[in-house]
Amino acid sequence: MSFTRRQILAGLVGLSVVGLGAGGVRYWLGRPRAGNSHDYELIAAPLDLELVPGHQTPAWAYGGRAPGQELRVRQGDWLRVRFINHLPVSSTIHWHGIRLPLAMDGVPYVSQLPVLPGEYFDYQFQVPDAGSFWYHPHITSSEQLGRGLVGPLIVEEREPSGFVHERTLCLKNWHVDEQGAFGAFSLPREAARGGTPGRLSSINGVHAPTLDLPAGQVVRLRLLNVDNTLTYRLNLPDAEVQIYALDGNPVAPRPLGKEYWLGPGMRIDLALKVPAVGTELSLRNGPVRLATLRAQAALEPVAAGGSEWPPALPANPVSEPDVASAETLRFSFEWVGSLSENTANGAPRSYWQINGEAWDISNKNCADKPIAKLQLGKSYIFELRNMAQYQHPIHLHGMSFKVLSSNRHQVIPYFTDTYLLGKNESARIALVADNPGSWMFHCHVIDHMETGLMAAIEVAD
Incomplete structure (x- = not known):
């Protein structure tokens, strides 16, 4: 499969995709011809993070954050993202879980050339499905994801979902030591077994945070496993919680149960009925606390219907196999x-x-x-x-x-x-x-x- 460097650099008007046979495409990128446009400029660049108190970690970040900037688009609309590479290495963006044209899939030498340091690439596609998705590189992945190049992509339902409150939670373990220095992202002995684990757990880049939620309200928790390796045994003891979607696709609401195993790349949308003011719940990975969910009095008047279980989410337009x-x-x-x-x-x-x-x-x-x-x-x-x-x-x-x-x-x-x-x-x-x-x-x-x-x-x- 062959590409030219000019195919990386966007700037011409219109969008055309022409098939070249098995798996190959040429493409010219510009503004979408139809539909609504959600424009983002997403810069990947080095960023020092204080993952360990008092120490700096040389992370890589999207939009000045690790995990990266949350991107949002409405189901059926166009998403247009200019990816600008300020990293010292080549990179791409893969849109995990999105059904899109091959030219936008972000796999080097399959759908595009790697985006070199100092270059940019315009990704644009319509999003057919609502749900919780995410984005990350698909090149030297253990290091690039390990350093922080992961981010949430939220596709909102065409019509109001019935949820008044929601939070996006990105679950990630970091391969750092007690001084915040990166260790190996992949060790041969671990790669040949269950995978190389990180040592420091985090939610949205913070270790064991306390998250305030509105007391008495139902909150949609979008949990995304953006970890390199770890499968989380998610549980919320003593909580009223229902599963509403798995990996971006709605399911008939049902109790979370004892625990749910969420592997790398997987997502789960939960509806949590937040208890009375001052109550604390523990979001856990097996017996290990990931975060404390604290019920807090609402600072603003709560919206009508926010305390009731919403109806099931509408199904995505996925073809039913025969x-x-x-x-x-x-x-x-x-x-x-x-x-x-x-x-x-x-x-x-x-x-x-x-x-x-x-x-x-x-x-x-x-x-x-x-x-x-x-x-x-x-x-x-x-x-x-x-x-x-x-x-x-x-x-x-x-x-x-x-x-x-x-x-x-x-x-x-x-x-x-x-x-x-x-x-x-x-x-x-x-x-x-x-x-x-x-x-x-x-x-x-x-x-x-x-x-x-x-x-x-x-x-x-």
Whole structure:
């Protein structure tokens, strides 16, 4: 797949996307021709953060924040973001969970060239689905995400959702020591197992914060796992809380229960009925407190209806797969080799593979050999099989899929873009191949992805 540097630099009027065959596009970027426009200028640059009191951490940030500036757009509208790279390295932006044209997907050498230091790139696309999404680079990902290049993208429903209050909470562990200095973002021994964990938990960049919420009101909590590695066992003891959406897609409201396992890249929208003034609730990862939620008297008169459970959110316009006629494809996610075997002769480390094939992040042409070729408009069932004892949050770019069943637990079918495949689990998902292009299919434990657990899936006529 070939690109020219001129394709990185926007500035011409209009938008045109012309197919060049399997997976390739040329594109010229400008203002959208139709629909409403939400314009953002998003600068990625170094930023010193005080993650550890009294110490500075040399982070990288979007819009002067880490996690980055919250972007908002209404469902069905255009989002137009000029990404400006003031980092010392090349970067891109991938819009996690958004169904968009391939040219806007942010994968180097698949949809675009890397954006070099000092350059900019204009991303613009219509957003078909409402929900909680996020954005991050898709190049040298363990370091770039690890240093803080993550941010929330909130797509508001076309009509009022019924929620009067909401908060966005980005969950991230930082790979820092007691002095705030970064350690390794990926260690070979950890990458070959569950992934390299960070040591300092945070919500919106703050360790163990206290968050004030309006007493007696129902608050929509948008929780986004923007961590490199960690799966959170989310729980809110002694709270009245309902699940309203998973990974950007609405579900029939139901109690959170004992806990919910939220893997890297995954999101969950909760409705919390905040208790009486002065009451404190603990948002936890298993037994570990992530934040204190404190009920506070409202500083302003509360809006009517803010204390009632809202109705279920409207479904997103995702194509329903025809399961009865769907073709079945099987994907095995496997651990392979040993540490010594995979680091010989300076070759890229490869500890993981899909159907016997390991992705080589140093090979710019890997996507030219897709692991599967899907016919545009056809329904498919993917049988996912985890051959290892470690969890894999399996993420698909460009399309949403429906989770049908698992051999480990009961599933209420729902649409998503990321499924947490447990150790030795087999699961069935279904989709309509309705978005042409070459799409990444990978584990969102970042150092699993970078050591082999990624592939390309091609959708074409």
